[in-house]
Amino acid sequence: MLDFILSAASPFNIVLALLGVTAGTIIGSIPGLTATMAVAVLVPLTFTMPTDSALILMGAIYTGAIYGGAYAAILLNTPGTPSAIATTFDGFPMAKSGKGDLAVSVACLSSVFGGLIGALALLFLAPPLAKAALAFGSTEYFWLAVFGLSLIAGLSDGDFIKGLIGACFGILLAMIGVSEVSAEVRYTFGSTTLIGGVEIVSALIGLYCIPVLIDLVATPDRHLNVKQNTADFRLKEAFSIFRFNKLNAVRSSIIGTFVGALPGAGGSIAGLIAYSEAQRTNKAAPKFGTGNPGGIVATESANNATVGGGFIPTLVLGIPGTPPDAVILGALLVQGVRTGPTLFTDSASVVYTFIFGLLLATLLMLPTGLLIGRYAYKAIVKAPKAALVPLVAFMTVIGSFAIRNNISDSIIMIVLGVIGWIASKRGFSASPIVLGLILGRIAEEGFVQSWTIGDAMGNLSGQFFGRPISMVIIGLTLVSVLYPFMPYLKTLLLPRVFPAVLPTSESKADGFKVGFDLFGIAIMGAVGLIFYVQSNDLNVDAAVFPRTIATAMLVLVALAFLKTLTTKQVVDTPIKGSLVRMLSVPVVMLIAAFLIPTIGFIGATTMMGLVLIIPAQHDQYSTKHKLVLIGSVAFVIVACCLLFTQLLGVALP
Amino acid sequence: MRFRHIFIAATVLLSGNAVAQDFPSGSVNYVIPFNPGGESDITARLQQPYFEKLYNQQLVVAYQPGGGGAVSWSRLNSLKEDGSTMMGINLPHIVVKPEQGDVGFKTDDITAVYWFHYTPDAVVVKADSPYQTLQDLIDDAQSNPKKVIFSGSGKGTANHLAQVNFDKQTGVNTTYVSFKGTSAAVTALLGNMVTAQWGYTTVGKAQGDSVRLLAVAMDNRHPAFPDVPTFKELGIDMVSGAYRGVAVPKGASEETRQQMSDAIAAINNDKMFQQQMIDAGFAMIDVSYGQSMDSFMAEKSSEYISAARSAGIID
Numbered sequence: 001m002l003d004f005i006l007s008a009a010s011p012f013n014i015v016l017a018l019l020g021v022t023a024g025t026i027i028g029s030i031p032g033l034t035a036t037m038a039v040a041v042l043v044p045l046t047f048t049m050p051t052d053s054a055l056i057l058m059g060a061i062y063t064g065a066i067y068g069g070a071y072a073a074i075l076l077n078t079p080g081t082p083s084a085i086a087t088t089f090d091g092f093p094m095a096k097s098g099k100g101d102l103a104v105s106v107a108c109l110s111s112v113f114g115g116l117i118g119a120l121a122l123l124f125l126a127p128p129l130a131k132a133a134l135a136f137g138s139t140e141y142f143w144l145a146v147f148g149l150s151l152i153a154g155l156s157d158g159d160f161i162k163g164l165i166g167a168c169f170g171i172l173l174a175m176i177g178v179s180e181v182s183a184e185v186r187y188t189f190g191s192t193t194l195i196g197g198v199e200i201v202s203a204l205i206g207l208y209c210i211p212v213l214i215d216l217v218a219t220p221d222r223h224l225n226v227k228q229n230t231a232d233f234r235l236k237e238a239f240s241i242f243r244f245n246k247l248n249a250v251r252s253s254i255i256g257t258f259v260g261a262l263p264g265a266g267g268s269i270a271g272l273i274a275y276s277e278a279q280r281t282n283k284a285a286p287k288f289g290t291g292n293p294g295g296i297v298a299t300e301s302a303n304n305a306t307v308g309g310g311f312i313p314t315l316v317l318g319i320p321g322t323p324p325d326a327v328i329l330g331a332l333l334v335q336g337v338r339t340g341p342t343l344f345t346d347s348a349s350v351v352y353t354f355i356f357g358l359l360l361a362t363l364l365m366l367p368t369g370l371l372i373g374r375y376a377y378k379a380i381v382k383a384p385k386a387a388l389v390p391l392v393a394f395m396t397v398i399g400s401f402a403i404r405n406n407i408s409d410s411i412i413m414i415v416l417g418v419i420g421w422i423a424s425k426r427g428f429s430a431s432p433i434v435l436g437l438i439l440g441r442i443a444e445e446g447f448v449q450s451w452t453i454g455d456a457m458g459n460l461s462g463q464f465f466g467r468p469i470s471m472v473i474i475g476l477t478l479v480s481v482l483y484p485f486m487p488y489l490k491t492l493l494l495p496r497v498f499p500a501v502l503p504t505s506e507s508k509a510d511g512f513k514v515g516f517d518l519f520g521i522a523i524m525g526a527v528g529l530i531f532y533v534q535s536n537d538l539n540v541d542a543a544v545f546p547r548t549i550a551t552a553m554l555v556l557v558a559l560a561f562l563k564t565l566t567t568k569q570v571v572d573t574p575i576k577g578s579l580v581r582m583l584s585v586p587v588v589m590l591i592a593a594f595l596i597p598t599i600g601f602i603g604a605t606t607m608m609g610l611v612l613i614i615p616a617q618h619d620q621y622s623t624k625h626k627l628v629l630i631g632s633v634a635f636v637i638v639a640c641c642l643l644f645t646q647l648l649g650v651a652l653p
Numbered sequence: 654m655r656f657r658h659i660f661i662a663a664t665v666l667l668s669g670n671a672v673a674q675d676f677p678s679g680s681v682n683y684v685i686p687f688n689p690g691g692e693s694d695i696t697a698r699l700q701q702p703y704f705e706k707l708y709n710q711q712l713v714v715a716y717q718p719g720g721g722g723a724v725s726w727s728r729l730n731s732l733k734e735d736g737s738t739m740m741g742i743n744l745p746h747i748v749v750k751p752e753q754g755d756v757g758f759k760t761d762d763i764t765a766v767y768w769f770h771y772t773p774d775a776v777v778v779k780a781d782s783p784y785q786t787l788q789d790l791i792d793d794a795q796s797n798p799k800k801v802i803f804s805g806s807g808k809g810t811a812n813h814l815a816q817v818n819f820d821k822q823t824g825v826n827t828t829y830v831s832f833k834g835t836s837a838a839v840t841a842l843l844g845n846m847v848t849a850q851w852g853y854t855t856v857g858k859a860q861g862d863s864v865r866l867l868a869v870a871m872d873n874r875h876p877a878f879p880d881v882p883t884f885k886e887l888g889i890d891m892v893s894g895a896y897r898g899v900a901v902p903k904g905a906s907e908e909t910r911q912q913m914s915d916a917i918a919a920i921n922n923d924k925m926f927q928q929q930m931i932d933a934g935f936a937m938i939d940v941s942y943g944q945s946m947d948s949f950m951a952e953k954s955s956e957y958i959s960a961a962r963s964a965g966i967i968d
Contacts, residue, residue, distance in 0.1 A: 040689040040716070047702050134844040138830075178720040178756065180833045183808040183966070185720075185754035192727060192757040196719025263840050317843065318859045319836050326690025326836070333933060334698050340861050405684075405717045406724060449830050453846065456799045456828040541808075541831075649713050651682060 004349065007052070008356035016057040017361035018368070024064020025365070025372050031078045031205045032399020033648070035065035035267075036323045041648050043331045051335050052350045056357030058331065062324045063115050063307045063362055066267060067369055070107040070300055075100055075224065075380040076392060078209035082200060083267030083303035085434060086275035088208060089155070090288060090295030097291055098225040100381065104373035105238035106293045107300045108366065110249060113242075114301030115362035117253035118260060118308025122315075123355045126344070129309075130316035133261040138453070139463060141264045142446025143473040145439040148269055150480040151276040152432045155289065159571065160484075161560045163432040165524050166423070168553035170436020171443070172531045173198045173416075175546040180441065181448045182541035187534055193408040202400035202413040203437055207430040209396050210417020214585050216389055218577030220618035223388060224381055233370050245297040248278045256302030260309025264446075266322045267303040268438055274302030280483055308358065315339055315351060389616035390609035390633045393589055397605055398640065402650045410593045418586045426520035427571030444545040451544070517570035521560045528553035581615040588612055601652035602641045609633045676736055676912035680711035683899075684732070684740040686725030688718045692772070692835065692855070693741050696897055699929060700769075703920045720756060721807070722746050727757030729764075734904035739913055744768070744896035745957040749809045752958060752967040765950060766910050767917040768898035768940040770930060772853035774815040774870040774891070775881075779842060780863050782849070787867040787887055790849060794825035802828045804838040805851035809966045811895040812838070812851040814957065815870060817964040822889050839864075853894060854878065858934035870894060876931050894936070896953075914942035 007013070020042075027038040038061045046054035069081035074091035087107065094103040121129060136144075152163040176187045177197025188194040216223055242249065252274035259270035278298035279288040288295050310321030318340040320326035332339055337347060344351055380388070400413040420430045454463030465471065482489065532550035535543040564570060575582075592608035599607075610630060621629065644650040681704070687693045697714045704712040717725040725740060726747060732738045742765055751759045776787060784790045794801040805812030808831045816829045830847060832838040835856060842850040843863065850856070854875050857866045866881045870891040874883055884891040901913055918941055920926055930937060940949045961967045 036689055040694075040714075043698060043714075044701060044711075134840065137841065137844050137846040178723055178750075180721075181808065181831050183721065183750075183753060183810075183831075185756060188755075190755065192755075195727065195757055196724035199719070264837065313840075317840075317863075319840050319843075320690060323688065323690060326688070327694070328690075330690050330695040330698050333695055334702070336929070336932075338859075338861070340859065341863055342861060404719055404724070405715055406719065408724075445833060449832070449841075449846075452828060452830045453802055456802055649715065651713075651715055 001352070004352035005356050007349070008056070008353045008360055013053055013056050013353075013357055014360065016053055017060045017357060018364055020057045020060025021064040021361050021365050022368050022372070024061035024066075025068035025369060027061070028065030028068025029071040029080045029372075029376060030395060030399060031072050031076075031080050031209065032201060032395070032402050033065075034081050034201060034323075034403065035062050035083075036327060037402070037648070038062065038065045039324045039327045043327065043334075046331050047334060051332070051337055051347075052353040052357065054331065054335065055328070055350070055354040056361065058328050059307070059311075059354065059358040060361035060364075062328075063304060063358065064365060064368075066303050066307060067108065067111040067115075067300070067365055068372075069303075070111070070296070071104065071373060071376045074103045074107065074296075075377065076209060077212045078396075079204055081267070082204060082438065083271050083306070084299065085204065085268055085431075085438075086271045086299040087296055089275065089299075089431070090290070090292050093289070093291035094293065094296075095224050099291070100224050101374065101377045102234045102237055102241075103293065103296055104377055105233045105235055105370060106241055106296050108369040108373055109238055109242045110297045110300035111304040111369065112362055112366045113249050114253045114256055114304035115307060115365065116359065117250075117301070118257045118305035119355060119358045119362060120308070121257045121305075122308040122311050122358070123352075126312045126316050129258070129261050129312050132258075133263065133313055133321075134317070135469060136262050136264070137467070138446045138449035139467055140446075140469050140473060141262075142443055142450055142464075143470050143477065144262075144265065144269070145443035145446065147473050147477045147480065148272050148276075148439045149435055149443075150477045151272055152435060153481045153484050154276060154279050155429075155431050159427055161556055161563060162427050162571075163429070165521070165553060165556045165560060166428045166432035167436035168549050168556065169428075169524060169527060170433035170438075171440030171549045172436075172527065172546060172553070173203070173433070174437045174440035175444070175531070175549075179542045181445055182539060184538055184542040186538060186542055186546070187531065193411065196404065196406065196408065198412055198416070198437065199400070199404055199406075199409045200438055201403045202409040203416050204434060205396050205400050206413035206415070206417035207420040207434055209392065210414065210586060211421040211424060211430070213389055213393055213396075214421050214582045216385060217581045217585055217615045218575075220385075223385065226381055233374055235370070241293045242297065244284070245294050248281075248294055249297050249301045252278060252298040252302040253305040256305025257309035259302070260306030260321055261312040263313050263319050263321055264442065266310075267306045269442075270306045270309075271299040271303045272435070274298040276480060280480065304362075311358075315343055316341065384619075384629070386613050386617040386619075386621075386629055387633055389585070390612040391636055393585065393612055394605050394609050394637050394640070397589065397593065397608070398601075398644060401601075401652075402644060402648070405651065407593060407596050407653065410596075411590070414586055414589050414593060423520075425573045425575065426517065428520070428524070440549075447545055448541055452541075513570050514564060514568055517564050518561060521557055521564065525554060525557035528557060584615040585612065588615075596653055602638060605641070606634050606637050609637045676909075676916065677708055677710050678735070679737060680713055681736075682738045683712050683714050684725055684738065685714060685716050686718060686722035686741060686743075687716070689716050692895075693743065693897060696770070696935075697741060699926070699933075700917075700920050703923055703926050704916065707916070707919055721750065723750055723756040723758065726750075726763060729758070729900060730762060730903045732902045734902040734906075734909070736901075736905065736909040736912060739766075739899045739901055742898050742900045744771075744898075744953055745809070745811055745814060745961075748954050748957045749961050749966065752961065753809060760950075760954060762903065763900050764903050764905065764910065765898055765900045765946060766914040766942040768896050768938055768946075768949065769917050769921050770935045770937050771894040771896040772811075772855050772934070773875065773894040773936050774811055775852055775854050775857060776867040777839075777842060777850040777852040777856050777860075777864050778848070778867060779845075780865055782865065784849070784867060787882070787884075790867060791823050791825060794823075794827050798826040799828050801825070801849065802830060802847045803849050803851045804830050804832050804841040804847040806835045806838050807831055807833070809961055809964070811893060813966075814960040814964060815891065815893050816851050818891055818893070818960060819889065821963065822891070853934065854936065855934035857881075858932070871936060875934070875936060877934055896938070898940070910942050
């Protein structure tokens with residue numbers, strides 16, 4: 001073992017680990033640049049390297065990217081990678097209230113901790129965990145997705161029905177395009193733009209980031225509050241938060257390791273499940289979702305634990321645990337290394353050197369992560385709005401483009417952003433839609449496969465409900481769904497012991513507002529109806545799942561109608577600030593996206609950035625200030641474009 | 654607008670003259686219509702170092718996934734036609750997909766210049782499976798209709814068409830469960846979700862001792878699996894699999910098409926490359942641009958379309 005530790009800690013490998021973690025953190029912090037891409041960019045570099053060094057470099061950049069995703073989640077409410085979705089839930093509220101730097105430090109500690117647990121599991125428990133992961137079949141993935149969806153119960157602040165409608169909407173969005181299980185073209189309405197479907201990362205960027213941008217330009221208020229001007233990392237506070245959440249961190253890391261080892265799941269699901277469990281067991285104030293650092297601890301330790309966890313099936317079975325692992329597996333094949341059952345004995349030196357290298361890279365993430373995090377925080381806090389808005393808008397366009405080299409994705413991103421913004425004003429928050437979008441595909445695949453198998457064996461109910469692991473997941477799902485309603489249930493079942501918890505008497509809305517709320521619900525109903533009708537022309541494999549969801553959506557819409565009519569309580573988020581400024585953001589972005597094919601990517605996005613300065617600017621600037629602003633926005637955009645083309649190999653049109 | 658002018662000037666300087674003379678005039682973009690880490694990506698990665706050794710130019714792999722490849726293929730003809738760009742293509746995808754609905758391209762829109770290998774279809778079972786031979790499986794399927802369950806990658810794919818063809822020729826009725834890619838289909842096999850897998854010879858290499866191949870759909874036995882019979886030996890007329898090749902935009906000149914074809918041929922001819930591919934379980938073929946390409950495409954198209962029709966995937 002000592003040999004392997006020594007060879008992992010050779011100067012060359014240490015430099016690689018440091019470079020990898022640093023580059024990964026930066027790439028991961030940019031929404032649209034995922035860990036998969038970060039690893040893929042590196043592959044050609046690894047051809048000429050010894051196998052263990054190549055693995056260490058790729059492992060380091062992978063683990064860095066998963067952590068880097070937290071920055072944008074905390075500071076911009078936009079997950080840098082899908083793994084960081086649940087980081088936004090508490091990270092952004094913390095940043096809003098002046099604790100952004102603390103949130104970043106907590107994320108760093110949690111990521112390092114989770115990464116170490118994942119890597120240690122890879123070192124000591126790989127073969128048994130790989131075996132356990134294989135016990136998860138199609139049916140279990142279906143129920144796991146349903147379990148993930150049950151998180152909505154806790155997420156959607158009281159209005160559970162609207163949360164479920166949002167989830168159905170997200171699932172139906174995921175059905176657009178060529179179906180994975182049946183190869184049929186669905187719900188494209190004749191548009192070639194939609195053939196590729198709604199790409200998850202670009203949808204995430206749109207649903208989370210565009211509303212932030214729109215709200216940013218509306219008022220002159222600061223993007224993030226800064227309570228005190230701290231010079232340090234607030235490490236002491238971060239450590240005490242982490243100590244307080246130590247159980248949470250251990251549990252989340254274990255969840256992350258195991259979910260990472262499941263070849264059909266991945267970091268986003270691991271983070272969501274860990275978050276859901278942490279939320280359920282949390283007793284400390286403030287509430288989860290309003291800025292409790294425990295939410296960050298849970299998500300970030302779980303998603304970094306998936307790195308080590310994902311390598312388990314990759315190395316033991318030759319089956320990639322997560323999408324970046326698939327790329328690494330390919331690079332190993334080029335190197336002539338056979339992964340699989342014999343790897344741990346035949347190529348022990350490669351494997352163990354790599355695992356120690358991964359541990360080393362994870363440890364190095366502590367200093368580099370804190371430093372880069374500090375820098376990212378300062379940049380976002382200090383940037384004037386008039387520079388922040390154009391640059392973030394640019395990042396959303398290039399990020400959503402780069403993920404599939406496809407400008408349709410940028411357009412879909414902007415449109416979804418506007419839909420998400422409007423929907424959130426009517427009480428349909430973005431997270432249930434995102435959850436539906438991510439989990440919808442996994443659920444459908446598992447559902448259709450289980451259906452086919454159950455039907456062939458003549459035992460449908462046994463297939464869905466009779467498998468032991470499925471039964472456990474169904475039980476967990478029920479607990480998770482019912483938990484938020486516990487106070488009401490207790491009253492219902494044992495009225496003497498638990499007196500009724502009276503809902504806080506909210507003032508009833510007037511007729512106009514109720515009408516507006518009903519209109520919002522009716523639009524969701526129309527979406528459900530369109531998808532239902534469109535399902536009629538599809539073959540049974542392609543239609544069964546979306547039709548079921550559309551039906552459920554229609555039922556929920558009817559319930560929401562009844563609820564609004566009887567209680568007269570509506571969500572009505574007032575729109576603050578100038579509507580013209582707000583609307584100009586998506587309009588300018590859309591025009592730029594449509595201009596890209598004719599005037600080129602750099603031209604169109606630079607123009608977009610410069611035009612967006614106007615609505616984003618609230619203060620009076622001197623001419624000199626204005627010139628500096630224009631110059632720096634244009635410079636950053638052109639520099640970023642060149643970076644993408646030259647360094648990351650993204651061909652911009 | 655000044656920025657734009659400077660940039661145009663810079664790009665023109667960097668990319669050199671657009672008229673193709675020497676091939677390649679600079680780095681070549683290789684667009685893969687699938688996700689990084691997929692089989693097509695791995696193939697491109699295996700070719701990459703050989704291309705760079707041959708031409709001393711970079712081969713830049715870029716991904717444009719979506720719609721099972723349709724997103725890329727529908728854009729092929731809008732790419733640069735000066736020999737700086739080629740795109741990975743797959744059979745049966747480019748034949749079957751356009752028949753399934755409006756996917757933004759037709760098979761004829763694709764100018765294939767080379768088919769360089771295929772992954773032959775194979776019946777894969779776990780090492781501890783009771784089926785020792787293909788006949789064991791057929792016997793079981795005959796006495797238990799529908800209950801022999803295969804996993805496979807996708808619908809309308811090589812795996813799926815192989816299952817339909819196999820059922821038709823042997824007169825059995827098996828169940829096919831579509832998974833998202835070969836890795837997921839292997840996972841289902843190893844996890845006992847299914848009784849067998851319609852996979853490829855590459856699965857046999859990647860999984861080693863944990864699986865057993867019962868038959869491969871080739872003309873002759875695969876050099877890496879000398880003990881595994883072909884379907885033909887067992888009296889089933891099946892030679893099939895997933896073919897991979899490259900295409901160029903329609904506007905590319907005859908010269909560019911030929912040069913691209915020659916480049917891939919040169920990689921395929923490298924002895925070390927061939928050994929690497931065979932070790933990984935691939936089967937090499939060489940269909941180059943010109944007459945042989947036309948007849949190959951015609952033959953494959955009619956074969957796949959009739960198979961897809963009898964599978965009920967297309968009308």
